[in-house]
Amino acid sequence: MENFLEFLKDIPVIGILRDIPEGAETDCARTAAACGLKAIEVTMNTAAAESILAKLKAEANAYGIKVGAGTVRNMKDLDKALKAGAEFIVSPNTVKEVVARCAHLGIPDIPGALSPTEVQTAFDFGATCVKIFPVGTVGGPAYIRDLRGPFRDIPLLACGGVSAENVGDYIKSGSNLVAFGGSIFKPQWMNEKNWEMIKQKLEIFIAKTKEAL
Numbered sequence: 099m100e101n102f103l104e105f106l107k108d109i110p111v112i113g114i115l116r117d118i119p120e121g122a123e124t125d126c127a128r129t130a131a132a133c134g135l136k137a138i139e140v141t142m143n144t145a146a147a148e149s150i151l152a153k154l155k156a157e158a159n160a161y162g163i164k165v166g167a168g169t170v171r172n173m174k175d176l177d178k179a180l181k182a183g184a185e186f187i188v189s190p191n192t193v194k195e196v197v198a199r200c201a202h203l204g205i206p207d208i209p210g211a212l213s214p215t216e217v218q219t220a221f222d223f224g225a226t227c228v229k230i231f232p233v234g235t236v237g238g239p240a241y242i243r244d245l246r247g248p249f250r251d252i253p254l255l256a257c258g259g260v261s262a263e264n265v266g267d268y269i270k271s272g273s274n275l276v277a278f279g280g281s282i283f284k285p286q287w288m289n290e291k292n293w294e295m296i297k298q299k300l301e302i303f304i305a306k307t308k309e310a311l
Contacts, residue, residue, distance in 0.1 A: 102186060102206035102226055103253055105164070106275060109136050111307055112188070112255070113300075114168055114279035115154075116141040118288050123154040125293045126283075131161035133300040139168035139188050139277075142175045148182040155183050166206075170196060180205070188255075188277075190231055192216060197223040208255055208275075212236065217249055227253035227275060234259020239267035246272035262303045266310035278303060 106112075113135050118126060130138055138158060140151040147167070155165040166186035167179030176196050179187060180203075187200050192209040200207035201224035210229040211220045220228045233241055233256045242256055255275040256268045268276050282299045286292075 102164075103274060106136055108311075109134050109304060109307065110269070110273075110275045110311075111135060111304060112137045112139055112166075112275060112277040113283060114139050114141065114188075114257075114277055115144065115150075115283050116169075116279055117144050117285040118150060118154075118283065119285075120146050120150055120153075122288050122291070123150060123157050125291065126154060126288070127157035127161060127163065129293045129297050129300065130158065130163055132297060134304055135163065135300060137164045137166065137186070139166045139186070141169040142167055142171075142179060143169050148178055151179070151182040151184060155185070172196070173199070176200075186226075188229060190229070192220040192223065192225075194223050197225055200224075200226075210257075214245065214248065217245060217252060217254075221249075221252045227255050229255045229257050229277070230273075232258030233268075239264065239271040239273075242268060242271040242273050262299070262306050265303060265306050269307060269310035276307065 140147055158165050164185045167184035168188040170176050170187050170189045186206040188208045190210040197207050206226040208227045208229045209220045209225050210231045211217045217228050253274040256273040257277040260276045287295050
């Protein structure tokens with residue numbers, strides 16, 4: 099599972115696709131590849147999530163991009179995600195059974211946590227990395243920096259309010275990974291097929307991330 103973090107080491111970014119329309123998988127994969135994005139999650143509360151995930155995986159894998167499932171809140175969500183072919187799992191919460199199942203199957207799993215106790219608990223369950231969400235609401239990069247004091251050995255993903263303007267601060271504060279969603283993969287833009295705008299925003303985000311490494 100450590101290989102997933104190594105895979106993302108040079109571009110430690112996960113793009114979150116929430117409410118991507120069916121039929122946009124090819125454009126999404128091409129745009130991500132053009133910008134260097136290496137990991138995308140399709141949230142399980144997106145309409146037709148399983149179908150979209152499977153189609154996007156077929157398109158994105160050709161570019162060396164891994165496609166996972168997000169908003170996996172319970173075992174039912176996990177079963178659907180795995181059936182669709184998810185290559186990694188991301189959750190807003192921590193469910194012991196979900197983490198354990200992923201660990202058993204060797205699938206990278208990033209459960210959500212917020213408090214120090216939750217962070218340690220998620221890691222003890224077997225998390226590959228712990229998603230600090232919603233990080234922007236509780237202090238942003240300063241909160242990651244504070245967590246880094248006692249939790250130097252736990253990989254952390256910053257999610258919730260991460261933008262091109264502050265992504266560098268998150269990286270420098272100790273985030274192993276960062277994630278963005280609707281600020282770039284905006285549902286309106288995807289529905290309007292405005293992939294050029296998405297590409298421009300994504301290029302800037304990734305450039306700012308790489309500058310901070």
